[in-house]
Structure formats: structure tokens, C-alpha cells
Amino acid sequence: MPSPEAAHFVKTLAAAPPGYFAWEAAGLRWLAAAAGARVVDVVRADTDHLVLQRLTVDTPSRPAAEAFGRDLARTHTAGTPAYGSGPAGWDGDGWLGPSIDLLPLRLGAYERWGEMYAELRLLPLAHEGVRRGALTVDDLALVDRLGDRLRGAAYDTGEPPARLHGDLWAGKVIWTADGVVLIDPAAHGGHREADLAMLQLFGSPRLPTVLAAYDEVAPLVDGWQERVLLHQLHPLLLHAVVFGGGYVGQAMRGVQHYL
Template structure:
């Protein structure tokens, strides 16, 4: 439960943000998130979804997530929860979005999902990155603009996480040297592609079936990147139905050799997990590095 002080401050902050008097009738805890406290907020204006976290530890996390949701919504190709408000109540940072009701998957759910992601990836810009850094999980994600994907991937993704893991003693010097050597080879490993709008953390835990039977995606780590990153991410932690991949490939075929680059693209999320959780992720990262 949310304590009464936070509830009053949250109601006041939401009233100010939304320019309407908000009364929180009930906050029902929802389990499943690893990083944030999550709730179903029942208010006089309807039910909303609430995330809470430490305002000092992650001062701009929810601002960045709010912006990422807006970026995906502007593409207007796939359902995304509408972000309503973000801010600080007491010592807690908050994000309030539309509450998503779950439905039953339509017979063509996976085909429709793949087509929507393919259309999302057609949204492009002149550089890889984003206007500012954001987060993947609780780890800062750097989005310094580069026109070269290999340079972006090396300097904004792999090397910052390698340094973090090495400093935490979750990566040894031999693995660090191996990763640095691979970063130098990235220009020869990746085919050239225009920057694509990516959800950035698209796995089975970050979508649900909406009431219309179609996919709705949430918890983004948005940036403009190489679209093979997105497809490789979907293959981790259980993967998607094979119909998703067949349909995507039929609509927007990946460059030849994409199968050999799956591990290379999965290095980033695996290193995120190595930094967050340690353990067996060391062996997962090592296996990928040895296979490149």
C-alpha cells in the first residue's frame, strides 16, 4: 500500500499536472516489476497505472520513460500506453500512465505484431541515438549521436557496460580485452542500415495482449539504432512465436548473415544483466564473445 502522506502528495501533484482535481480512492499493488513499485490507481477520473521509485537515486528515470512513450506514440503504428504525468511526491519519483486492460490474442496476433514493429522501424532520423540519455532497467543508457552504428554501439553501449562490469569485478581483464578487440571489428561485422526507431527493451515481459487482441508495448528504452538489435532482443528470455519472425522477414528482410549477428546484438542486453545480476550472465557473455 502507499502511505497516506505519499497518497495526498501524489493526488496534489497529479491534480496540478492534469489540471483537474484528482482523488485517489485506492492503490492496488501490482507485482512483477524488478525495479519499480507498481500500482493500479483507482481515482475519480478512472483507473491509471502508477510507478514509484526513489527520487534521489533515479532523478530523471520517469521523465525519460515518459518521453520514450511519447516517441513511440508519435510513430502511431502500435499501441502504447498514454503517459499522463511524471514528477516527485515526497521522496518518491512517480510516473502515471494509461492502465492497460488485458484481452485475448486475435488469431493473427503474431503476424499483426510483427507488421507493427516493422512499420515502427521505418521511422528514421539522420543519426543513431537520441536527444538525451535514458535508462534500460536501472542502468543509464547513453545516446550520444553518431552517424556510424559501429561507433555508436561501441562507445554508447558495449564499452560503458564493460567498464561498469570490470569495476564491479564482474568482468575480468581477459574478457575486457576480448570485448575491446571486437569493438574494433564492428565496422566489418555490421551491414550499413539507416537508424530505426527502437523500443529498445522488447522482450516477452514488455508487451501484453490488449482488449482489441493486438499487442501493446511498454517499459521502453527508446533510441534510434540498428533494427537487428530489436529482433535479437526479442529472442532472449523465452523469445517470440516463430510467426513473428517469419512475418517480419517477409515485410522487411534483414541483411544477409543476420543469423550470425544475433549474438553480437544480444551482447548489450546480456551485459546489462551481467551488471544488474552477475551470476551466470558472465558465462552467457563469454559464450557470445567466443562465438564472434
């Protein structure tokens, strides 16, 4: 007879750090509790794998894009206790990055976004980049200068912390016959513009429609387009640390843009 799990997707990862699957399951359940954008159902979370709802991919449609934009706005506005906080019930840091080289996602509790972004996102990656030889000490000094600006609230918008997917590039947005379903989060509390910036970093189907529908439900703060690159600095630095190459120059040009 077929395995009971044959109708599901079993996610494994040979090099997963201890607790990784519990982290992902906690994030999926926390996002689902927002009653906004749909996320893949967690059937079971074990120490060495996840059993998830199996999804069937369909063609992206305009109605699905509109619904996704509206639903993502509702996920974000569900909120979280602080900038940098993890999913409900999760203790310690999380993880983010490619499966071959997962990096810690630092978590904490900050009242202001800029301070959190400097201390938990940009600077830890810059230090890791120097340690690995991907970045120079001069690069680190530039990131530190931007960190000072962020701590001084140079780019804060005064909005409350949002409930983020945290790794929302197109590969995590699954278009099905029943609409968009999100997978593989690095869920945490942050600035809502971060998820939108991640969608724009590598492109995503029907993105203008998604953004317009989002803005109808939760209007974006003036000047958000000028902050897109700022929010992309975190994934760009992560790519610079892991992959090097052109990502280093792209990330550092972005840092210099905001100095």
C-alpha cells in the same frame, strides 16, 4: 469518490534517478509518433511517477502476432537522426536495467552502427563490470577487441538507424484484446535487429509469426540470424554486470564468437 487516477496505472519507483520518469515518457511519446507498434498511453508524467493507461492482459493470438510484427517494422522504419540518438526532445543519457539497479544508457550521434555499439553499449558495460568485480580485465580486453572489429564495420549492414523500443523482452510486450501494447521502453536510435534479438533472448509468445510478419513489411538483410547473438551481447553484458552468475560466461562466449 474514486480517485481520477483509479482508471489508470500509476508507476512509481523508489530508487528512480532524477529525470527517469521524464525519460520513459519521452520514449513512449516518440515511439507512439511513429504510428507503428502501439505503446501504452502517457496520461501524465510527474517528477516522481507516471500516470499511464491501464491495460488488461489477454491470450496471445496469431492475428495479434501478425499485426505486431507488421507494426514493429513500421516503428523501426520511422527512423531517427543517428545511431545512439535519444527520443525527440530528450537531452543527455537515458537508463536501462532492472528497477533495483538502473544503469546509464549512453546516448550520442553516430553515423555507423558498429562504432556506436562498441562505444555506447558494450565498452561502458564492460568497464562497469570490471569496476564491480563481475568481469575481469581479461574479459574487458576481449570486449575491446570486439570493439575494434565493430569500429571497422565488420558487422555493419549499411541500413539507416531505426527507432527502437530498446528493451524489448517479452515482459514489455503486453497482449490485450485489442492487440499488442508495448511498455517500459529504453527508446533510442539503433539497429533494428537489436529489438528482434531482444525478443528472442528470453523467448516471446508466437515469435515465429511475429518475425515472419515483420519480414514481409521490412525484409531483413541476409545473414541476420547469424547476428542475433551479436545484438544480444548488450543485454547479456548488462545482466552479467547486475546479476553475475551464468550471465558472465554466456556474455563472454558470445563476445568470443565474433572475434
